[in-house]
Amino acid sequence: MALLTSFYVHHPMSIRHLRLTEKHLLAGTASGAIHIVDRRCRHTENFSGCEHRTTIEAGETWHFDCYQNTLITANNDHVLRVWNVDTGLLQRTLARHSSAVNQVLIANAATVISSSQDSTVIVWDLPTAVPRWTLSHGAVVECLMIHGDLLFTGARDGTITIWDLEKGGFVRVLQGHTTPVWRMTVHLDGRLLATGASGGSMRIWDATSNHCIAECQGHTKMITDFTSVSETQLMTSAADGTIRVWDWTTGRHVSTLVAHERAVRGLSLTSQRVISGGMDGYVRVWDRADMTTSYEMREKVRAVWHLVSEADTIGLALLVEEGKHLIEMWDASQLK
Numbered sequence: 001m002a003l004l005t006s007f008y009v010h011h012p013m014s015i016r017h018l019r020l021t022e023k024h025l026l027a028g029t030a031s032g033a034i035h036i037v038d039r040r041c042r043h044t045e046n047f048s049g050c051e052h053r054t055t056i057e058a059g060e061t062w063h064f065d066c067y068q069n070t071l072i073t074a075n076n077d078h079v080l081r082v083w084n085v086d087t088g089l090l091q092r093t094l095a096r097h098s099s100a101v102n103q104v105l106i107a108n109a110a111t112v113i114s115s116s117q118d119s120t121v122i123v124w125d126l127p128t129a130v131p132r133w134t135l136s137h138g139a140v141v142e143c144l145m146i147h148g149d150l151l152f153t154g155a156r157d158g159t160i161t162i163w164d165l166e167k168g169g170f171v172r173v174l175q176g177h178t179t180p181v182w183r184m185t186v187h188l189d190g191r192l193l194a195t196g197a198s199g200g201s202m203r204i205w206d207a208t209s210n211h212c213i214a215e216c217q218g219h220t221k222m223i224t225d226f227t228s229v230s231e232t233q234l235m236t237s238a239a240d241g242t243i244r245v246w247d248w249t250t251g252r253h254v255s256t257l258v259a260h261e262r263a264v265r266g267l268s269l270t271s272q273r274v275i276s277g278g279m280d281g282y283v284r285v286w287d288r289a290d291m292t293t294s295y296e297m298r299e300k301v302r303a304v305w306h307l308v309s310e311a312d313t314i315g316l317a318l319l320v321e322e323g324k325h326l327i328e329m330w331d332a333s334q335l336k
């Protein structure tokens with residue numbers, strides 16, 4: 001397992017968001033400093049001659065997304081800001097929300113979706129910076145996901161709404177959760193949807209009807225990540241320290257692994273391994289075949305804020321000591 005790049009970020013609060021795209025690894029703080037490193041970088045620690053790192057000061061930021069060389073920040077001042085990652089320059093602003101923007105998702109080069117504390121979701125035409133549709137909810141939307149032409153929104157009132165992105169129309173609402181919905185994932189075929197809400201509640205839905213297939217009992221705290229293991233199995237990590245495996249089609253519980261002493265913050269799958277990061281400071285590598293044997297991928301730190309992956313590359317945001325964070329990128333293709 002090779003460490004590809006690493007650098008320190010000094011900030012009194014947590015790393016709020018970590019994102020790994022085809023070209024970049026991006027780490028954002030609550031104050032809005034977005035630290036960006038080109039994935040070609042092979043410098044570690046704070047090598048002073050590194051030409052691959054930039055920082056964009058975006059203003060107080062809740063969330064961001066990046067697609068190719070476009071970074072969009074969801075700002076507290078009701079505005080989305082569009083940045084060129086290569087030049088670090090602000091290109092345009094998307095201003096139509098009437099409260100803080102809490103989520104942003106870049107669907108493609110022309111379409112951006114945002115949700116706000118004003119309880120609306122806006123589908124933007126990026127080249128013109130004009131809203132294509134404004135979708136009204138009864139509550140603030142906490143998570144956004146797209147699959148094909150469908151947009152899925154999970155809200156603070158426990159509802160999940162499905163929208164048609166082409167026509168901008170309402171498709172259906174899924175009701176059952178009684179707490180805010182924070183996480184979602186869709187099965188490969190697009191028919192099944194898994195959702196996680198506050199308190200560890202989890203459901204699997206038939207996304208083509210309003211039918212809830214299963215209430216998945218087990219997690220006692222919020223689900224932090226979903227990963228499809230196969231066509232038939234879904235893996236979850238949670239703030240209760242466990243990793244669980246479920247049958248995708250029935251919601252039946254398959255197995256539970258006590259993975260970390262504190263919250264599991266992220267999961268990644270390679271062909272033979274599962275990698276998990278915990279607030280206990282460990283990044284652990286598990287054998288997918290039996291999910292029992294494990295080793296620590298790196299030495300313990302204070303906490304693992306985020307673990308993200310893209311293809312065979314892993315991104316980590318780690319708390320080393322109070323106010324000092326380490327951002328790392330690893331090649332996971334050579335795991336022993």
Ligand SMILES: [Zn+2]
Pocket residue numbers: 041042043050051052053
């Ligand atoms: Zn570099």
